[in-house]
Amino acid sequence: MGRQSVPFSVTILTLMALIVVPLSSSLLWLGWRAVDRLEKEDVGQRMAELDTAVAGFLGDNLRLVVSLGQALGEQPEFAPQAGVAADGQRLRQLAGLLRRHPGVDAAFVGYPDGRMLYAGRTESSSPAQRVEFHIPPGDPIVQRVIAGEGAARQEVWRFLGADGSLGEPHARASDFDPRQRPWYSGALRSGAPALTAPYRFAWSQELGLSVGVPMPQGGVIGFDASLGTLSRLIVQYKVTPNAVIVIASGTSDVFIETRPCDPTDASCLPGDEAVRALVKRTVVESAGRPLQRDVEVSGRAYKLIVNPLAPLYGRGFAVAAAVPVEELTVISRALLARGAWAGGAAVGLAILAAFAVSLLLSRSMARLAAKTQHFRDLDFSDRVPVRSRITEVLRLSEAVERMREGLEVFGHYVSKDLVRQIMRSPASTGVGGERRDVSVMFTDIEGFSRISEAIAPEVLTSRLSHYFEALGVAISANRGMIDKYIGDSVMAFWNAPEPDPDHVLHACRAALQAAEASRALAKKWHGRGRPVFRTRFGLHAGPAIVGNVGARERMNYTLVGAVANQASRLEGLNKVYGTEILASGEVAARTAEQFVWRPIDRIVAAGTTEAMEICEPLGEAPQAADHAVFLEHWLAGRAAYIDGRFAEAIGHFETAAALRPGDGPCRVLIARCLDFARSGVPAEWDGAWHFDFK
Numbered sequence: 001m002g003r004q005s006v007p008f009s010v011t012i013l014t015l016m017a018l019i020v021v022p023l024s025s026s027l028l029w030l031g032w033r034a035v036d037r038l039e040k041e042d043v044g045q046r047m048a049e050l051d052t053a054v055a056g057f058l059g060d061n062l063r064l065v066v067s068l069g070q071a072l073g074e075q076p077e078f079a080p081q082a083g084v085a086a087d088g089q090r091l092r093q094l095a096g097l098l099r100r101h102p103g104v105d106a107a108f109v110g111y112p113d114g115r116m117l118y119a120g121r122t123e124s125s126s127p128a129q130r131v132e133f134h135i136p137p138g139d140p141i142v143q144r145v146i147a148g149e150g151a152a153r154q155e156v157w158r159f160l161g162a163d164g165s166l167g168e169p170h171a172r173a174s175d176f177d178p179r180q181r182p183w184y185s186g187a188l189r190s191g192a193p194a195l196t197a198p199y200r201f202a203w204s205q206e207l208g209l210s211v212g213v214p215m216p217q218g219g220v221i222g223f224d225a226s227l228g229t230l231s232r233l234i235v236q237y238k239v240t241p242n243a244v245i246v247i248a249s250g251t252s253d254v255f256i257e258t259r260p261c262d263p264t265d266a267s268c269l270p271g272d273e274a275v276r277a278l279v280k281r282t283v284v285e286s287a288g289r290p291l292q293r294d295v296e297v298s299g300r301a302y303k304l305i306v307n308p309l310a311p312l313y314g315r316g317f318a319v320a321a322a323v324p325v326e327e328l329t330v331i332s333r334a335l336l337a338r339g340a341w342a343g344g345a346a347v348g349l350a351i352l353a354a355f356a357v358s359l360l361l362s363r364s365m366a367r368l369a370a371k372t373q374h375f376r377d378l379d380f381s382d383r384v385p386v387r388s389r390i391t392e393v394l395r396l397s398e399a400v401e402r403m404r405e406g407l408e409v410f411g412h413y414v415s416k417d418l419v420r421q422i423m424r425s426p427a428s429t430g431v432g433g434e435r436r437d438v439s440v441m442f443t444d445i446e447g448f449s450r451i452s453e454a455i456a457p458e459v460l461t462s463r464l465s466h467y468f469e470a471l472g473v474a475i476s477a478n479r480g481m482i483d484k485y486i487g488d489s490v491m492a493f494w495n496a497p498e499p500d501p502d503h504v505l506h507a508c509r510a511a512l513q514a515a516e517a518s519r520a521l522a523k524k525w526h527g528r529g530r531p532v533f534r535t536r537f538g539l540h541a542g543p544a545i546v547g548n549v550g551a552r553e554r555m556n557y558t559l560v561g562a563v564a565n566q567a568s569r570l571e572g573l574n575k576v577y578g579t580e581i582l583a584s585g586e587v588a589a590r591t592a593e594q595f596v597w598r599p600i601d602r603i604v605a606a607g608t609t610e611a612m613e614i615c616e617p618l619g620e621a622p623q624a625a626d627h628a629v630f631l632e633h634w635l636a637g638r639a640a641y642i643d644g645r646f647a648e649a650i651g652h653f654e655t656a657a658a659l660r661p662g663d664g665p666c667r668v669l670i671a672r673c674l675d676f677a678r679s680g681v682p683a684e685w686d687g688a689w690h691f692d693f694k
Helices: 008-073 084-100 127-132 182-190 228-236 272-286 325-346 354-376 391-410 416-424 448-454 457-477 503-527 562-577 585-590 621-643 646-659 664-679
Strands: 104-110 116-120 141-147 154-160 170-173 207-214 220-226 244-249 253-257 291-297 300-312 315-324 432-445 481-486 489-494 535-550 555-560 581-584 595-604 612-620 688-690
Touching: 008 084, 008 104, 008 207, 008 220, 008 228, 008 300, 008 315, 008 432, 008 535, 084 104, 084 116, 084 141, 182 207, 182 220, 207 228, 228 244, 228 253, 244 272, 272 291, 272 300, 272 315, 300 325, 315 325, 432 448, 432 457, 432 503, 432 555, 432 562, 457 481, 457 489, 457 503, 481 555, 489 503, 489 562, 503 535, 503 581, 503 585, 503 612, 535 562, 535 585, 555 562, 562 581, 562 595, 562 664, 581 585, 585 595, 585 612, 595 621, 595 664, 612 621, 621 646, 621 664, 646 664
Parallel strands: 535 581, 595 688
Antiparallel strands: 104 116, 104 220, 116 141, 141 154, 154 170, 207 220, 244 253, 244 315, 291 300, 300 315, 432 489, 432 535, 481 489, 535 555, 581 612, 595 612
């Protein structure tokens, strides 16, 4: 028979009556002494909340558009060399960006020859603008192209409807030159993202900022970010009814302020214009430094505060306020008066039962607190539920157990490192990312399509689960994060979300251990007469944008960048060379002291012009002696191969192949040398093999 429990509300009411009420007299006395200090802290806290809200709004929006600009600028279609033929694709991408990011008012790109492409919203266009520019109903997106020189320079615009339809073009002469705009010249001058002063956009008349992001191959991508939300923020965080709040750019340019006081309103304090003028002068006087002082205007005392914000892309902002002192004290003194009556009524209550009641609660609550702290550390080993006589504590214990079970299941879907980062910084759950140097691994199962046709789906799913488990253990043990499973493939990366200065080393070690685990699993299945999985690996390291990609309702923590494509391409080259693991020369160079590498070939991939070294890891550095003789012949053969001495190269490769029967790269290069020996040294031979397929 279970123990009888009592309602938690009865217990907590008793506890509050026995502990809080006797303390009220002491708290009241302290409150009288601290009222002035609390009033100052209250103003500071409210201003800090406003500062945080303004800085967060500006910083989050600007960092997002800069990340978008950097990502677009690295795409080949946005390079100046892509020419006019890429305009359609560029405009589609700019328009799609506006639909995905409502905080962006317009997106545009300017090129060194004065050409400009623009996609912008039309929701805020005036009736006169709608007539002038022939804007159709439905708030379409306007697409503009400005090109030409001198008198031949013109602007052509069309409207893109929500259904994807593109309207008829309109044209007119134009003298607009993006190269003379601050967002363009500032970005080129600094070589980094540049931020303009606030101004009203020509198309929408919305107050906003423009951001310019230089592109690697020339030109600047720009964005217009609306500041309409800031007007609502200063109303939301207004300290008192007659407080004057302004937001300034730099040290003098006030671009947003609270609405002037209505003289017909009885609650309006006189001297509003004088207070506003004083606030604006004080912003200039502060010269970018924090300032707080007590002043008197029209016979009333004010607290004057100026808080500069951290600069964003070279431009500073400041939040300033003038708060009437008499309005600050109204609420606090009324609360103290009411507290005096309440405290006087509660002084007679004793604290004799407080200790006993606290003991009743503390044991169970401390145990629950300890369990939840373990959950924060992603430790779910404590499976013993907390028992209590109190109904609410029992329910809380049951909820904690359900939470533990849910978090354990959730941990199978999301990386624990990612969960820890979210718990440390909830703001990291927003859409966007940061640029990092990462290592990426791609894997694939050789002949998986053929294998899947011969195995029932249920059996295939079970074996894939065992296979992914084996690879996942090796990746996780070496600080890697599995990004996604793509059919029979695995994509993993290092140095995110947790920083890892040795991420290239860990990625290489994970590849070797995962390959060993795959071979062990294949040996086990072969012994049971089952089809085996032979895994191919590709490794590359380089810069990428790492963060949350997707919509607000559904996001994926992943990376965006050419490094992932290169790793996938390296994985595919294993089919050509008969290898198990291929890495770029960049990876091999950065881990030359930790691993034994065999330089396989120097290639030019299809669709590219730059040669790239591809290498195979033979093992870790302590195993170098095991591969010394083989590598000696291989390197001699490859040197002869690069110099065009193909007969000599064949001899070395055959010796190396005898030391390692069935070696794929030996077989491939011997075949090439035989072809070259018959046909002669190719013209302009530089040792690089050009692929004409991906």
